[in-house]
Amino acid sequence: MPAGLEEAVREVSRERIRGASWAISTLARGLLEDLESGRTLDCDRASQVLRTTLPGMGSLEVLAEVVERLCNRPGELAEALRRLMDYVEEAGxxxxxxxxxxxxxxxxxxxxxxxxxxxxxxxxxxxxxxxxxxxxxxxxxxxxxxxxxxxxxxxxxxxxxxxxxxxxxxxxxxxxxxxxxxxxxxxxxxxxxxxxxxxxxxxxxxxxxxxxxxxxxxxxxxxxxxxxxxxxxxxxxxxxxxxxxxxxxxxxxxxxxxxxxxxxxxxxxxxxxxxxxxxxxxxx
Amino acid sequence: MPAGLEEAVREVSRERIRGASWAISTLARGLLEDLESGRTLDCDRASQVLRTTLPGMGSLEVLAEVVERLCNRPGELAEALRRLMDYVEEAGxxxxxxxxxxxxxxxxxxxxxxxxxxxxxxxxxxxxxxxxxxxxxxxxxxxxxxxxxxxxxxxxxxxxxxxxxxxxxxxxxxxxxxxxxxxxxxxxxxxxxxxxxxxxxxxxxxxxxxxxxxxxxxxxxxxxxxxxxxxxxxxxxxxxxxxxxxxxxxxxxxxxxxxxxxxxxxxxxxxxxxxxxxxxxxxx
Structure with missing residues (x-):
């Protein structure tokens, strides 16, 4: 269970089998933990980290887009991340x-x-x-x-x-x-x-x-x-x-x-x- | 250098890298050695051996055809095998x-x-x-x-x-x-x-x-x-x-x-x- 984005990124980078759905969930949860702990999210950095963790994995590119769109509204972003995690769970x-x-x-x-x-x-x-x-x-x-x-x-x-x-x-x-x-x-x-x-x-x-x-x-x-x-x-x-x-x-x-x-x-x-x-x- | 067909077949069966041209030459030489030593060729057996040594390798199927066509004329077969070996040498x-x-x-x-x-x-x-x-x-x-x-x-x-x-x-x-x-x-x-x-x-x-x-x-x-x-x-x-x-x-x-x-x-x-x-x- 990751504690924040940084730890989630490390976990996703190490992984060699599990794919795009697991990765987007793990990173969304990491972001959410950061937001819920009251830490201020560095939007540019978060977006860049998401786009470079597994370049080519579409789910992370889409997650980066979501972060970029809502980054200056942390409450809405947190809500979107929760909806996203529920969504991922069922979509596959x-x-x-x-x-x-x-x-x-x-x-x-x-x-x-x-x-x-x-x-x-x-x-x-x-x-x-x-x-x-x-x-x-x-x-x-x-x-x-x-x-x-x-x-x-x-x-x-x-x-x-x-x-x-x-x-x-x-x-x-x-x-x-x-x-x-x-x-x-x-x-x-x-x-x-x-x-x-x-x-x-x-x-x-x-x-x-x-x-x-x-x-x-x-x-x-x-x-x-x-x-x-x-x-x-x-x-x-x-x-x-x-x-x-x-x-x-x-x-x-x-x-x-x-x-x-x-x-x-x-x-x-x-x-x-x-x-x-x-x-x-x-x-x- | 194989001594006769049987030894040539063993050599070709063991081989894992060299391909069709080497295999047809090796087996043709083996057949020729049998013919030149004056042994009588068992046509059916020779043809069957050629067709089952590396099933799917076209050159051996063609060699079997040549043997089948000329088997009752050992002199002509030997001549054809010599021509074949020269031919293979240059054709590639x-x-x-x-x-x-x-x-x-x-x-x-x-x-x-x-x-x-x-x-x-x-x-x-x-x-x-x-x-x-x-x-x-x-x-x-x-x-x-x-x-x-x-x-x-x-x-x-x-x-x-x-x-x-x-x-x-x-x-x-x-x-x-x-x-x-x-x-x-x-x-x-x-x-x-x-x-x-x-x-x-x-x-x-x-x-x-x-x-x-x-x-x-x-x-x-x-x-x-x-x-x-x-x-x-x-x-x-x-x-x-x-x-x-x-x-x-x-x-x-x-x-x-x-x-x-x-x-x-x-x-x-x-x-x-x-x-x-x-x-x-x-x-x-």
Missing amino acids: REAAERAAEFLSGAGAVSTVSFSRAVQLTILAARPRVVYVLESRPGGEGVAMARHLRQSGVNAVVLPDSAAGLAVSRSNAVVFGADAAGLDGCLRNKLGTLPLAASAAALGVEAVAVFESYKIVSRACVWEGVETRSYRVEGWGDVEYPVFEPIPLRLVSYIATELGGGRAGVEPLRLYRRLFLGEVLGGDV | REAAERAAEFLSGAGAVSTVSFSRAVQLTILAARPRVVYVLESRPGGEGVAMARHLRQSGVNAVVLPDSAAGLAVSRSNAVVFGADAAGLDGCLRNKLGTLPLAASAAALGVEAVAVFESYKIVSRACVWEGVETRSYRVEGWGDVEYPVFEPIPLRLVSYIATELGGGRAGVEPLRLYRRLFLGEVLGGDV
């Missing part, structure tokens, strides 16, 4: 229920990385088998598969090079998003683009499930996202961006807590407006 | 020269796995940088990158999940083929399909370079190819097929020692006929 589940409808009847599904919304989607859709790409560097796919197996899902881990194999055995592909951009891309863990491209190449539908608090203005860029280091056996360390852009044209359906349907920028614009209205009150 | 280089023309002007190129023809192509085209996917399971990409670096090429290894990243940084993608099928697919190491699909999705041209002695009737299948076991950290062992089919529609250009141009089944049919004529003499 609702998005997952919607995504599960797009997967209904899919006997075999492929996915990549670890997303709580995808996990809930699979638990709701109950496919016969789920192929989870290992998702190196990081290996979040293994954590995902273990969680699924604990819930009685027949999960199978495959190496990342098997993205095409996984798709060829599946009726649908499903993945989450760390951000969704009004410029026409989703942003998700490195490895999502080859999976989505393989789905498009083999004519298998791809479903993206994410919450509307990840909708940002730009996601079609490779630059400016968190980078990490990966040790290649027999070679050495290489730098890689944690997130990558997936053009919406490679995605068949999007599902959020506010609605779902054919992938496109227009619904993203709508869900973003609705979400901000919900959290900020009338102040959109 | 010639295919690479042609492929390099398709890459001319490409400052950055991405590839996967280890192919001698691709290696020669890159040495001929001399791009500014070559992104090589690690190519797990097996990690042949690391061996490829080390060889390229030893030849002064600026090679960079990336994890397999970075297939989309590699393509986004490249002007072209180049890969080899373990088989090319008249049914409309190439067959290459697992991981080639996500790379080719990413190239198609991002509008980057893909060049496949291979020798005509890999052209077989069928390559659009996942079944019937060599499988191996891969240890996923934190999960356990999983089975994977070593090769996968890549639909020709994801490939922009093919380059062989006998010609090159837009990818398609018709040129494959032509190159196969020309190659068999060359090796078998008039007996096509």
Whole structure:
């Protein structure tokens, strides 16, 4: 349980598995603790910290926006943060229920990385088998598969090079998003683009499930996202961006807590407006 | 240096890096040693051994065909095997020269796995940088990158999940083929399909370079190819097929020692006929 923003930032920076929803909740709680303890919030600093803690993670960019809009009204900001935390708690589940409808009847599904919304989607859709790409560097796919197996899902881990194999055995592909951009891309863990491209190449539908608090203005860029280091056996360390852009044209359906349907920028614009209205009150 | 077919088969079965050209030469030499020592060749057994040593590797399927056609004429078979070995020696280089023309002007190129023809192509085209996917399971990409670096090429290894990243940084993608099928697919190491699909999705041209002695009737299948076991950290062992089919529609250009141009089944049919004529003499 973090004590204030600074501690929350440290916790989020250390984390390697849990994703965007956990991060926005943790940081919102940290901010709220600061506000409730009566400390004065340094708005510029708070906003900058939120934008640089995990660059590329859309939920933190949206949280920074909320802070920037309400920073000179601490009471309203505290209220918005409370609404946001309640909202996050429920939104993933609702998005997952919607995504599960797009997967209904899919006997075999492929996915990549670890997303709580995808996990809930699979638990709701109950496919016969789920192929989870290992998702190196990081290996979040293994954590995902273990969680699924604990819930009685027949999960199978495959190496990342098997993205095409996984798709060829599946009726649908499903993945989450760390951000969704009004410029026409989703942003998700490195490895999502080859999976989505393989789905498009083999004519298998791809479903993206994410919450509307990840909708940002730009996601079609490779630059400016968190980078990490990966040790290649027999070679050495290489730098890689944690997130990558997936053009919406490679995605068949999007599902959020506010609605779902054919992938496109227009619904993203709508869900973003609705979400901000919900959290900020009338102040959109 | 193998002594006879049996020893050659053992050598090829143990090998984990060297590819189709080395395998066909090694096995052809083994067969020739048997023939030259005056042993009688058990045709059915030789053909079956060739077809099951590395199922999915086109060059061995073609070698089996040659053996089947000439088995009752040992003198002609020996002559054909000698012609084949000479042919293999030169063909990769010639295919690479042609492929390099398709890459001319490409400052950055991405590839996967280890192919001698691709290696020669890159040495001929001399791009500014070559992104090589690690190519797990097996990690042949690391061996490829080390060889390229030893030849002064600026090679960079990336994890397999970075297939989309590699393509986004490249002007072209180049890969080899373990088989090319008249049914409309190439067959290459697992991981080639996500790379080719990413190239198609991002509008980057893909060049496949291979020798005509890999052209077989069928390559659009996942079944019937060599499988191996891969240890996923934190999960356990999983089975994977070593090769996968890549639909020709994801490939922009093919380059062989006998010609090159837009990818398609018709040129494959032509190159196969020309190659068999060359090796078998008039007996096509």
